[in-house]
Amino acid sequence: MIQALILDRNCSQCPIRHRAVCATCDDEEILALDKIKFYRTFEAGQPIMWSGDRMEFVGSVVSGTATIERLMEDGRKQTMGLLLPSDFIGRPGRNTAVFDVTAVTDVTLCCFRRESFEKMVAETPHISQRMLEMALDELDAARDWMLLLGRKTAREKIATFLMMVARRTSIDDTVATRFELPLTREAMADFLGLTIETVSRNFSALRKDKLIVLEDKRGVSIPDIDALQAEAGSDAP
Amino acid sequence: MIQALILDRNCSQCPIRHRAVCATCDDEEILALDKIKFYRTFEAGQPIMWSGDRMEFVGSVVSGTATIERLMEDGRKQTMGLLLPSDFIGRPGRNTAVFDVTAVTDVTLCCFRRESFEKMVAETPHISQRMLEMALDELDAARDWMLLLGRKTAREKIATFLMMVARRTSIDDTVATRFELPLTREAMADFLGLTIETVSRNFSALRKDKLIVLEDKRGVSIPDIDALQAEAGSDAP
DNA sequence: ATAAGAGCTTGAATCATATCGAGGGCTTTC
């Protein structure tokens, strides 16, 4: 059972040890974190955090995928970010959540009580510096996404999303040419600021134009990475 | 001459002393910053930083307004953020800029050579903690804007923008009912993911519906804050 | 086996925003 394996692990065997918020901690600091950490799991579809609720804990995604999102009163929904393994959930220094966080697959988190973690952040430069680095990376990613949401066409949005998943899927720094989509059509629509029908239509169009091959609903392969990249709209100079 | 006044100031007289990156520094730390800071001014319309260029300095906006933006090859432009007094420009730990920063009014910056500032960040918890706090605030703001860009109608976008300016314009924590727009129609369009014509049309529509009064092209007053807020689309629960 | 539901695709009609085109009111320049 995977769960048990993860729960048994100490930090030195943790799969996200060198990418998460603890990446630059030394042995002593890791030991301190190890003592106060606890694991929690969430089933696919379950809320991890509700906007407006008190934030009892913060933590890192160890496995699975979650989304950061916000709902409008009339039901419109926008996803602001994808949380993949090593990404951090929650914000030290604030006691209520501002966004909803939802598990889209089964998710395992490495959690800390918020107060304890805030204390660690204040006392441990390695952690606060790593937090800053991660926050600035996320800020850059959020701003890239703003260009997509504000200015790209539906086709460019889909192509950009596919390239992003292809890039994040690969282990080294290349781009994967075959992968599973981590999201349903609906979740992609919420992430891209589109409707589910528009997402579906544009997948079909990209398939018809031989830019992607759909092996089933979720499996995608990309015969020509550069051709797909060209469809994503050129933002980097 | 305002310029000279600012240039003469030491940190203790600085208008952004208690909101900027140095907000939580003690006297000794302020003294250290004081020694390595220098002021730079940029005329309206001038670039402050180019995407792809080496970042020689980082710093805080002391006066004026700047925008963070990105251009696509075909000319489409998206503004990712407004930089108002006390906001921070640049990213320690990265040596080339990822976005363009442009002065939209005359701008005065309190600058530090990037290397010196990185050293201060590493040695001064008050600064790195404040940087983290500001980065997390910006991240929240960026995510709010993603909801606007992805899901709001043109009318809701304009109303949201007006409420944001009204809020930021006020000195205390109320909402200003009269203010000057810091941006041209074109700059607003780039910020809201719209065209200049759509911005103009929706200003006219809001005026016709008595939700705003346009005193001239730039001066706006809001007869009924709650009525305008209702047009902004309900995202906060 | 059959039914029910979730996730996806497709077509047709509609609508919001973009595009194209024109012109008005400023300010600056010579």
Added chain:
DNA sequence: GAAAGCCCTCGATATGATTCAAGCTCTTAT
């Protein structure tokens, strides 16, 4: 005081994405 340029407004038309509606393919339940 004419000319040029910037910023803004508005009408007509075009178009990309949404909405509405239907049906398809799985999987799960009965």
